[in-house]
Amino acid sequence: MSKINGNGASGHRYSSATRRLPTPGKATVLAIGKAFPSQLIPQDCLVEGYFRDTNCIDHAMKEKLERLCKTTTVRTRYTVMSKEILDEYPELATEGTATISQRLSIANKAVTEMAKDASLACIKQWGRPAEDITHVVYVSSSEIRLPGGDLYLANELGLRNDVNRVMLYFLGCYGGVTGLRVAKDIAENNPGSRVLLTTSETTILGFRPPSKSRPYDLVGAALFGDGAAAAIIGADPIAKTESPFLELSYAVQQFLPGTHSVIDGRLSEEGINFKLGRDLPQKIDDNIEGFCNKLMEKASSVKNFNDMFWAVHPGGPAILNRLETTLKLRGEKLDCSRRALMDFGNVSSNTIIYVLEYMREELMNKEIGEEWGLALAFGPGITFEGILLRSLN
Numbered sequence: 549m550s551k552i553n554g555n556g557a558s559g560h561r562y563s564s565a566t567r568r569l570p571t572p573g574k575a576t577v578l579a580i581g582k583a584f585p586s587q588l589i590p591q592d593c594l595v596e597g598y599f600r601d602t603n604c605i606d607h608a609m610k611e612k613l614e615r616l617c618k619t620t621t622v623r624t625r626y627t628v629m630s631k632e633i634l635d636e637y638p639e640l641a642t643e644g645t646a647t648i649s650q651r652l653s654i655a656n657k658a659v660t661e662m663a664k665d666a667s668l669a670c671i672k673q674w675g676r677p678a679e680d681i682t683h684v685v686y687v688s689s690s691e692i693r694l695p696g697g698d699l700y701l702a703n704e705l706g707l708r709n710d711v712n713r714v715m716l717y718f719l720g721c722y723g724g725v726t727g728l729r730v731a732k733d734i735a736e737n738n739p740g741s742r743v744l745l746t747t748s749e750t751t752i753l754g755f756r757p758p759s760k761s762r763p764y765d766l767v768g769a770a771l772f773g774d775g776a777a778a779a780i781i782g783a784d785p786i787a788k789t790e791s792p793f794l795e796l797s798y799a800v801q802q803f804l805p806g807t808h809s810v811i812d813g814r815l816s817e818e819g820i821n822f823k824l825g826r827d828l829p830q831k832i833d834d835n836i837e838g839f840c841n842k843l844m845e846k847a848s849s850v851k852n853f854n855d856m857f858w859a860v861h862p863g864g865p866a867i868l869n870r871l872e873t874t875l876k877l878r879g880e881k882l883d884c885s886r887r888a889l890m891d892f893g894n895v896s897s898n899t900i901i902y903v904l905e906y907m908r909e910e911l912m913n914k915e916i917g918e919e920w921g922l923a924l925a926f927g928p929g930i931t932f933e934g935i936l937l938r939s940l941n
Contacts, residue, residue: 568919568940575732575783576792576940578742580905581670582898583662584626584775585750591622598769601634602641602757609758609766616770621865621886625773625893628658628750643757646817655752656691662776663688663697663748664704670744670778671705675789678705680742681780683712683734687727687747687897689720692815701746720811721863722927723747723897724777728935729799731781741782747897748776753820764823771864773893777901793908795938797920798846802839807831807930831930833870840875840922843936847920854878857911857921859903859937862889867926884910900925911941 570576589597595614599605633654639645663686671678684707686698698713714734719726724747731743751772758765785792810825825831844850853875862868862885872882884906892902900923910916921937 568938570783570785570792570795570940571797571938573736573783575735575781575796576785577779577794577796577904578782578785578790578792579670579674579780580901580908581666581668581673581778582775582902582905583665583669583777584892585628585658585662587627587630589625589627591617591620591624594625594769599758601629601631604757606758606760609760613758613766613770616766619865620771620893621890622771622773622893623890626775628654628752628774629755640755641757643759644818648753648815648817648819651753651755651819652692655750656693656697658750658752658774659688659691659748659776660697660700660704662750662774663701663746663778666748666776666778667701667705667744667746670780674780675791676742679708681705681707681711681744682738682741683714683731683743685714685716685727685731685734685743685745687716687719687723687745688749689718689723689896690748690750690753692717697748707744718813719897719931720813720927721861721894721896721899722925722929722931722933724900725861725923725925725933725935726801727897728779728781728796728900728923729801729933731779732796732799732935735781735783739783743781744778745781746776746778747901749896749898750774753815754822756819762821767824768822771894773895775892775895775898775902777895777898779901779904792940793911794904795940796935797938798843798936800839800842800932800934802932803929804831804835804932808928810930811928813928828930829866829870832867832926832932833874835932836871836874839932839934840924843922843934844920846936847938850920854881855918855920857907857916857918857937857939858882858885859900859907859921859923860885861900861903861925862886863894863926865889871924911939914941
């Protein structure tokens with residue numbers, strides 16, 4: 549399965565004469581990489597292909613998916629699913645068949661391959677040998693196996709056999725920010741460590757024919773994509789060798805009691821089924837300002853949300869629109885999130901890394917002048933993850 553890699557290479561190394569100084573002992577983002585499967589799907593081609601591949605002739609559902617595709621703002625996505633896979637496993641497009649074994653055999657291989665490619669792109673940008681990686685944080689909601697993808701990835705990359713591994717499974721959309729938080733804690737508590745955070749996701753586990761009894765399947769078909777992402781995190785970057793662009797200043801996680809059923813995912817013999825409550829955007833809306841204030845107050849020089857840059861996981865346009873309205877953000881504040889959603893769809897845990905890559909472009913080009921920013925993601929629980937960021941450009 550061929551991959552399209554993006555290493556977002558930066559040509560310059562850290563120089564205190566031209567950039568903000570990192571805070572001693574604080575974790576920084578040293579490099580970013582990404583990878584995708586070879587199947588690129590333009591959004592305006594998705595409906596015909598999906599109904600053809602699932603042998604569905606329900607015109608009302610087809611019209612509903614066409615409407616959903618227009619409202620998601622997604623333009624292109626990548627997917628592991630292909631004609632070759634459906635030819636080999638036609639039962640994946642058959643309602644009610646036990647296919648979890650087949651799905652996992654495809655997904656486990658695909659996420660490892662994408663994770664490897666994203667990590668290699670990240671390591672290349674970092675500029676140091678893979679043997680210098682001391683810790684791995686591996687995030688995925690798309691595989692189930694023992695040993696897990698963390699060990700497969702370490703083997704594929706040729707990491708030292710005493711590399712310390714952390715595996716984070718089935719966190720959903722907030723998993724990427726959780727991974728950053730865990731990597732931050734490791735980097736700051738292990739002097740000299742360099743942490744490889746890798747996220748990898750595929751929608752294979754949830755692919756199925758549309759059904760009136762599962763209306764969320766159409767939302768997933770219209771919104772979600774596949775891919776992988778990676779970042780290297782470390783404190784006290786080496787001058788002229790490493791290129792930090794963000795500092796991970798302060799991290800907070802919070803769950804909303806009594807909301808565990810608002811985002812509901814169940815694994816069955818047929819794959820994974822998701823249900824989203826209609827009140828999800830409102831629940832986020834009701835709690836987001838207080839959560840963001842917890843983070844913002846740690847940046848004592850910042851008094852207004854518009855004095856910060858914003859890297860928000862784009863779960864969907866409704867969430868971004870609500871957040872923008874509730875926090876009274878200027879229109880351009882969520883441009884990087886909207887751009888990632890447009891180019892890749894919602895790729896679960898990976899997506900925040902894609903947002904940060906676009907953010908890096910704007911920071912380096914001086915399109916963003918603010919020193920402080922926030923990274924945010926929301927997922928099952930309902931769980932909020934947030935990190936106060938500091939630009940080093």
